[in-house]
Amino acid sequence: MKLFLVATTLLAALASTAHAQVQITISQPAEATTMDPGRSTQVLTVNYFYNLYDALTRWDNSLRLQPGLATSWKNVNETTWEFTLRQGVKFHDGAPLTAEDVKATLERNLQPGKTVVQPGFATIEAVQIVNPTTIRIVTKKPDPLLLVRVAQMGAQILPARLTTDDGMKELARRPVGTGAYKFVEWVKDERLVMEANRDWWGWEGRAPAIDRVIWKPIPEDFPRIVALEKGEADIITNVPPDRIKSIADGRATQILAIPSSRIVTLSINSTQPPLADKRARQALHYALDIGSIIKNLYAGQGKPFSGGVADTDFGYNASLKPYPFDPAKAKQLLAEAGRPNGIDVSLHAGSGTMVNDKFLLEAIADMWAKSGIRARIDIMEMGARQRMLNERTVPPNGLLLGNPQSTLLDADGSLWRLWHPNGFNGKYWAGSQPGQRFHDVMEQARYSLDPAKRRALYMEATQIIHDEKPWLELFQETIVYGVSRRVAFKPRPDYRLIVAEMAPSR
Numbered sequence: 001m002k003l004f005l006v007a008t009t010l011l012a013a014l015a016s017t018a019h020a021q022v023q024i025t026i027s028q029p030a031e032a033t034t035m036d037p038g039r040s041t042q043v044l045t046v047n048y049f050y051n052l053y054d055a056l057t058r059w060d061n062s063l064r065l066q067p068g069l070a071t072s073w074k075n076v077n078e079t080t081w082e083f084t085l086r087q088g089v090k091f092h093d094g095a096p097l098t099a100e101d102v103k104a105t106l107e108r109n110l111q112p113g114k115t116v117v118q119p120g121f122a123t124i125e126a127v128q129i130v131n132p133t134t135i136r137i138v139t140k141k142p143d144p145l146l147l148v149r150v151a152q153m154g155a156q157i158l159p160a161r162l163t164t165d166d167g168m169k170e171l172a173r174r175p176v177g178t179g180a181y182k183f184v185e186w187v188k189d190e191r192l193v194m195e196a197n198r199d200w201w202g203w204e205g206r207a208p209a210i211d212r213v214i215w216k217p218i219p220e221d222f223p224r225i226v227a228l229e230k231g232e233a234d235i236i237t238n239v240p241p242d243r244i245k246s247i248a249d250g251r252a253t254q255i256l257a258i259p260s261s262r263i264v265t266l267s268i269n270s271t272q273p274p275l276a277d278k279r280a281r282q283a284l285h286y287a288l289d290i291g292s293i294i295k296n297l298y299a300g301q302g303k304p305f306s307g308g309v310a311d312t313d314f315g316y317n318a319s320l321k322p323y324p325f326d327p328a329k330a331k332q333l334l335a336e337a338g339r340p341n342g343i344d345v346s347l348h349a350g351s352g353t354m355v356n357d358k359f360l361l362e363a364i365a366d367m368w369a370k371s372g373i374r375a376r377i378d379i380m381e382m383g384a385r386q387r388m389l390n391e392r393t394v395p396p397n398g399l400l401l402g403n404p405q406s407t408l409l410d411a412d413g414s415l416w417r418l419w420h421p422n423g424f425n426g427k428y429w430a431g432s433q434p435g436q437r438f439h440d441v442m443e444q445a446r447y448s449l450d451p452a453k454r455r456a457l458y459m460e461a462t463q464i465i466h467d468e469k470p471w472l473e474l475f476q477e478t479i480v481y482g483v484s485r486r487v488a489f490k491p492r493p494d495y496r497l498i499v500a501e502m503a504p505s506r
Contacts, residue, residue, distance in 0.1 A: 023211060024234040024235070024499070024502070025213070025216055025232065025234050027235070027237070028047070028236075028352075029218065029237065030217055030351070031382065031383075032215075033386045035049075035186070036168060036175075037155075038114070040116065042386060043403070044352070046496075047496060049153070050497075050498055051180060051497075052175050052194065053157065053158070054089075054156065054177065054179050055151050056068050056155065057073075058151050059151055061490055063409065063492070063494065065148060068086075069086050069089060070086065073147065078449070079138055079143075081137045081146055082135070082136050083134065084133060084134055086201060092178070092183065092197060093159070097178055099135050101157055102135050102157055103127045103128075103135060103160075105156075105158045106124065106155075109121040109154055110122075115154055116154075116424070117152075119416070119417055119422045120154060120413065123141070123447070125138045125140045141447035142447055142449045145412055148408045148409065148413070156177065178200070179197065180203070180499065181194035181196060181213060181499055182194060182195060190217075191215065194213050195213075218236075221355075224236050225247070228483075233484075234486065234487045235482070236481065237481060238355045239480045240355060242299065247482045253484060254482075256480075256489075257479060257481070257491065258492070259478050259479075260479045260493050260494075261310050261313065262404065262406075263405075264476075265404065265472060265474060266347070266400060266401050266474075268281060268394075268398075268428060268470060268471050268472060269396050269397065271427075271428060275396075279333040280339065280343060282333050283333040283371065284469070286324070286329040286330040287371035288364060290322060290325070293360065293363055293474070297356045297363060298478075302475040302476060302478055303478075304474070304476075305320075305475060306323070306465075307320040307463070308462055309406075309411045313406045313408075313410055314411065314451075314458070315410060316462075319459075330371040341372065342371075342373060342374060344397070345374070345397050346375065346376045346377075346398040347364065347375050347376065348388065348398055349378070349379055349380070350384070350385025350401075353382070353401055355480075357379075360401070361375075361379070365377055388400060392424070392427050404417075404424075411461070415461065419432045419442070420432065421433055429470035442461055445458055479495060485505060487504065488506070489503070
């Protein structure tokens with residue numbers, strides 16, 4: 001009888017332990033496009049990377065730089081940094097982290113065409129293995145931002161075997177990292193499942209607060225909100241502005257919001273007339289009432305900007321004011337550019353790029369029409385958008401909606417990451433090319449160790465962007481999440497949803 005009671009008690013304890021496992025569901029409006037951290041910088045997909053992988057350094061919730069897979073670092077000389085690797089770290093497949101893995105990952109990012117993040121690592125000359133626990137990164141010139149470069153998108157460390165051409169194909173479907181959560185399954189258009197990596201170094205002896213996370217893509221706004229209200233989702237992104245109040249007032253739901261490091265822009269392929277003429281590009285801006293767009297489509301959540309850099313970044317130019325809404329000025333500029341009868345352009349966006357993306361393009365096209373700018377709208381699936389972005393195939397006089405964010409909290413990781421000749425926008429504007437003032441100023445800033453000099457160079461570069469308008473600048477975003485009251489976390493300005501920073505509400 002005693003044996004029976006002991007067995008019964010043990011079974012009850014095991015059942016209680018199993019029941020205590022915490023699972024949450026996060027719903028974003030778009031499916032993942034890849035599991036390879038070097039092949040996408042789209043914010044929804046990047047959220048997966050920051051849970052599955054680790055980098056040498058990392059930003060904490062307050063965007064302070066912290067150790068990651070490197071426990072310490074030092075300057076050997078002006079162009080050489082030495083990193084000590086964290087010991088005892090294992091990949092999700094059980095293989096130990098080695099210096100060879102770090103070297104192979106970073107070297108992949110130095111090869112044009114291998115990843116989409118190569119411009120962010122272009123300052124690196126070589127990666128050297130000193131011994132099994134130490135690596136050195138040698139830069140072409142002094143690089144004031146190297147420590148944050150190795151925390152940025154694409155810096156997540158992979159097993160060396162998955163950095164080869166064949167390995168990358170496997171990685172894209174079945175990721176292997178060292179991060180706080182490990183891959184379980186990916187059912188396309190239905191769910192991506194991760195479970196806690198209980199061997200993760202970052203728990204520091206604590207048990208993970210969230211045991212399992214399901215990422216569920218729900219493209220349409222209304223079903224995503226219903227999922228939150230029914231308790232089928234615990235966190236939703238891209239909350240429609242007209243639903244913020246109802247979610248905030250819900251018995252089981254809440255709104256979490258924070259100003260972001262992300263800006264809303266449209267890349268312009270200005271390689272051919274009419275948009276090769278800066279007056280036509282300026283006209284695109286004068287023909288838009290950005291304040292009205294922010295008020296009516298985004299419930300006032302956003303801030304107009306100019307100069308290409310968000311106010312979260314070193315290099316932000318507060319003296320630049322957005323172009324005012326002036327349709328007459330827009331028509332005048334078009335006439336001066338030899339287009340008195342207006343121009344034809346195309347507007348492209350991936351469905352789910354951001355809140356109200358389709359309505360945004362429609363509002364832009366409607367405002368432009370009043371100034372003689374005729375826009376054709378093309379809404380595509382996110383995979384097609386990613387290909388257009390990666391392959392640089394925005395058509396001449398076409399514009400592609402994006403909301404890029406800073407990778408370094410510095411103009412180098414926002415403006416120059418995108419407008420470097422090898423960047424996403426580099427081929428679309430002549431000013432990005434060597435010998436042009438904008439190019440030369442940004443390259444000087446990239447290698448200067450003097451903060452005052454770098455700031456002055458960034459002020460000049462942002463003024464050039466303000467005058468030339470190589471892309472359409474709309475506004476700096478505010479991040480808004482709909483969240484179940486059973487989940488607690490502090491939203492980050494960098495848009496990262498890092499499950500290790502979340503916990504059940506008390």
